[in-house]
Amino acid sequence: SQQGEEDPQALSIQEGENATMNCSYKTSINNLQWYRQNSGRGLVHLILIRSNEREKHSGRLRVTLDTSKKSSSLLIMASRAADTASYFCATHGRGANSKLTFGKGITLSVRP
Amino acid sequence: GAGVSQTPSNKVTEKGKYVELRCDPISGHTALYWYRQSLGQGPEFLIYFQGTGAADDSGLPNDRFFAVRPEGSVSTLKIQRTERGDSAVYLCASSLSTGGGNEQFFGPGTRLTVL
Numbered sequence: 525s526q527q528g529e530e531d532p533q534a535l536s537i538q539e540g541e542n543a544t545m546n547c548s549y550k551t552s553i554n555n556l557q558w559y560r561q562n563s564g565r566g567l568v569h570l571i572l573i574r575s576n577e578r579e580k581h582s583g584r585l586r587v588t589l590d591t592s593k594k595s596s597s598l599l600i601m602a603s604r605a606a607d608t609a610s611y612f613c614a615t616h617g618r619g620a621n622s623k624l625t626f627g628k629g630i631t632l633s634v635r636p
Numbered sequence: 637g638a639g640v641s642q643t644p645s646n647k648v649t650e651k652g653k654y655v656e657l658r659c660d661p662i663s664g665h666t667a668l669y670w671y672r673q674s675l676g677q678g679p680e681f682l683i684y685f686q687g688t689g690a691a692d693d694s695g696l697p698n699d700r701f702f703a704v705r706p707e708g709s710v711s712t713l714k715i716q717r718t719e720r721g722d723s724a725v726y727l728c729a730s731s732l733s734t735g736g737g738n739e740q741f742f743g744p745g746t747r748l749t750v751l
Contacts (some may be wrong), residue, residue, distance in 0.1 A: 568742075622697070627678050
C-alpha cells in the first residue's frame with residue numbers, strides 16, 4: 525500500500541518559475557524523503573527531512589515538514605527544463621524497519 | 637565510484653517461465669532493498685536484506701517471489717511461474733546500513749515484461 529499522496533498529480537510551468545509539490549501521509553514517520561525519476565527508471569535522492577525538522581534547503585530546493593498535518597512540500601526555485609521529471613515523496617516509518625513507502629508521484633513539466 | 641547496477645536492463649519472458657533479476661549494490665553497503673514499480677505508480681517495497689539475511693520480506697506478493705543474498709553483496713530476485721501481472725520495473729537500492737537516516741541509492745531498474 526502507498527502511504528504518501530502527492531498533489532498535484534501533474535504540474536506544468538514555464539522555465540524560471542517556482543514549482544511547489546505537496547505530499548500527505550498517514551502514519552508517524554522517522555523522516556520523509558523526496559526523489560526524482562527520469563523516464564520511469566532509476567530514482568535520484570534529492571533531500572531528506574527528519575521528523576524533528578521543519579524546513580531544509582539544498583541548492584534550489586526547499587522542503588518543509590508539518591508533522592501535525594502529516595504533510596510536506598517540495599519547492600523547486602527558478603525551475604529549468606532539466607527539472608522535467610517525476611517526483612516522489614517517500615516516508616520512513618518509526619521503528620527498526622528501513623523500508624521506504626512511496627507516493628504515486630507528481631509529473632513536472634518545465635517548458636523552455 | 638560505481639553505483640548500484642542491475643541486470644538485465646530489460647527482460648521479456650512468457651507467462652509461466654522462471655526469471656532471475658540481479659542487483660549489484662554499492663561496495664560496502666550492508667543493506668539492500670528490492671522495490672517494484674508499475675506504470676504510473678510509485679515504487680512498492682518487496683524485501684530488504686541486512687547482510688545475508690532477509691530482515692523484512694513482507695512486501696513479497698506471494699510465494700512465487702523469492703530473493704537471496706548469499707554472500708551479503710549481490711542479490712538475486714527470483715520469480716517462478718511468471719504472470720502478466722508481474723510486468724513492472726524492478727528496482728534495487730542499497731544503503732550503508734539499515735536505519736532511517738541512511739539514504740538509499742537506487743539502480744536503473746530491470747523492466748520485466750511477461751507476455
